Amino acid sequence: MSEPTQYRFSFGPWNISEGADPFGPDVRQPVSMEAKFDLYRPLGFEGVQFHDDDVVENLEELSPEQALKRAGEVKSMLDDRGLIPEFVAPRLWFPTETIDGGFTSNSAADRQYAIDRSLRSIDIARAVGTKNIVLWLAREGTYIREAKNAKVAADRILGALNQMLDYDQEIEIWIEPKPNEPMDHTYIPTIGHALTLAYASKDPARVSGLIESAHAILAGLDPSDEMAFALAHNKLASVHLNDQNGLKFDQDKAFGSVNLRSAFNQVRVLEENGYGKNGEFVGLDVKVMRTQKGQPCLDHLKNSRETFLYLVEKVRTYDRSQEKAFIEARDYEGLDAYILRHLMGVS
Ligand code: GLO
Numbered sequence: 001m002s003e004p005t006q007y008r009f010s011f012g013p014w015n016i017s018e019g020a021d022p023f024g025p026d027v028r029q030p031v032s033m034e035a036k037f038d039l040y041r042p043l044g045f046e047g048v049q050f051h052d053d054d055v056v057e058n059l060e061e062l063s064p065e066q067a068l069k070r071a072g073e074v075k076s077m078l079d080d081r082g083l084i085p086e087f088v089a090p091r092l093w094f095p096t097e098t099i100d101g102g103f104t105s106n107s108a109a110d111r112q113y114a115i116d117r118s119l120r121s122i123d124i125a126r127a128v129g130t131k132n133i134v135l136w137l138a139r140e141g142t143y144i145r146e147a148k149n150a151k152v153a154a155d156r157i158l159g160a161l162n163q164m165l166d167y168d169q170e171i172e173i174w175i176e177p178k179p180n181e182p183m184d185h186t187y188i189p190t191i192g193h194a195l196t197l198a199y200a201s202k203d204p205a206r207v208s209g210l211i212e213s214a215h216a217i218l219a220g221l222d223p224s225d226e227m228a229f230a231l232a233h234n235k236l237a238s239v240h241l242n243d244q245n246g247l248k249f250d251q252d253k254a255f256g257s258v259n260l261r262s263a264f265n266q267v268r269v270l271e272e273n274g275y276g277k278n279g280e281f282v283g284l285d286v287k288v289m290r291t292q293k294g295q296p297c298l299d300h301l302k303n304s305r306e307t308f309l310y311l312v313e314k315v316r317t318y319d320r321s322q323e324k325a326f327i328e329a330r331d332y333e334g335l336d337a338y339i340l341r342h343l344m345g346v347s
Pocket residue numbers: 051089134135136176178212240250285
C-alpha cells in the first residue's frame with residue numbers, strides 16, 4: 001500500500017466575491033488582493049488560481065515591463081505567505097475585443113488581440129512563478145449556429161494552442177471545458193473535446209485538462225466519469241470541485257451541497273487513481289450565496305474543503321471486500337444500498 005495522499009487545496013481570489021448577480025449589485029465590500037492572500041493559509045489552502053488581471057490589475061493600462069514588475073511583486077507576496085500560484089488564465093471574456101469571442105472571433109484584429117493577450121499572460125505566469133496556463137474558452141462559441149463556421153473555429157482554437165506552445169517551450173496548457181454560459185453553445189464543451197485538442201496539438205505532452213464538476217453536469221455528464229477519462233489518459237491537471245443543481249446557470253455551489261453521492265464518486269475516482277500524488281491541487285471554484293452575511297464570506301470554501309476531506313475518509317473506509325462481493329454476484333442493488341448506508345453513516 002502506498003502512503004495516503006496528503007491533499008493540498010487551491011481557489012481563485014474571485015471565489016471571495018462581492019455577491020453581485022445579473023439582477024442586483026454588490027452586497028459585500030471588495031477585499032484587496034493582498035488581504036485575500038492573507039486568508040488562504042488559515043483556511044487550509046496553499047494554492048492560488050489566477051486570471052492574468054488578478055495578478056496584474058489594470059493590465060491593459062500597463063506597459064509589458066510594468067506588468068512584469070507587478071507580477072514579480074505579487075510573487076513576493078505569495079512567497080512571504082508560503083503560497084503557490086497554481087495557474088494563470090488569460091481573461092478572454094471581458095475586453096471589448098472579445099465580445100464576439102477570442103480565438104474564434106469573426107474579426108481578424110480581435111483574434112489577434114486574443115493571441116497577444118494569451119502570450120502576455122504566459123509572461124505574467126512565468127513572472128509570478130508558474131508554468132501552467134488555463135484556457136477557459138468562455139466566448140469561443142455562438143448564440144446562433146449560423147454566426148460562425150464551427151469547423152474553422154475548431155481549426156483556429158488549435159492554431160492558438162500551437163502558437164502558445166511555440167511561444168514558450170516550458171509552459172503547460174490546461175483546457176477547462178464548459179458547454180454553455182456565457183454562450184448558448186461553446187466549441188469545447190467536454191473533456192473529450194479538450195483532450196482531442198491536446199492530442200492534435202504540436203506537443204501533446206504539454207496539453208491536458210481541468211475538470212469543473214458543474215461544467216460536466218451542465219453538459220449532462222457525470223463529473224467522476226469525466227475525471228476518470230482524463231485520468232486514463234494521464235491528463236487530469238487540475239479540478240474545480242463544486243456543485244450544480246440541474247441545468248441552470250453555472251451555480252458554483254459548495255462541493256457536495258446538491259449531490260453528495262456524486263461528490264463521493266468524484267473523490268473516489270481521484271483517490272483511487274492517485275490524483276494529487278504528483279502535486280496536483282484539489283481546486284475549488286465555489287460561490288458564496290448572495291444572502292450570506294459577513295465580510296468577507298469564507299464558509300463556502302471552508303465547508304467545501306472539509307466536505308472533500310470527510311469524503312476522503314468515506315472512500316478510505318469503504319469496505320472493498322463487500323464491494324467486490326456485490327460486484328462478483330452482480331448484485332448492484334446490494335451495492336447501491338451499501339453505498340447509501342455508508343454515506344449516511346448507518347449499517
Ligand atoms: C467559469 C469558470 C471560471 C474559470 C476561471 C479560471 O465558469 O469556471 O471560473 O474556472 O476563469 O479559468
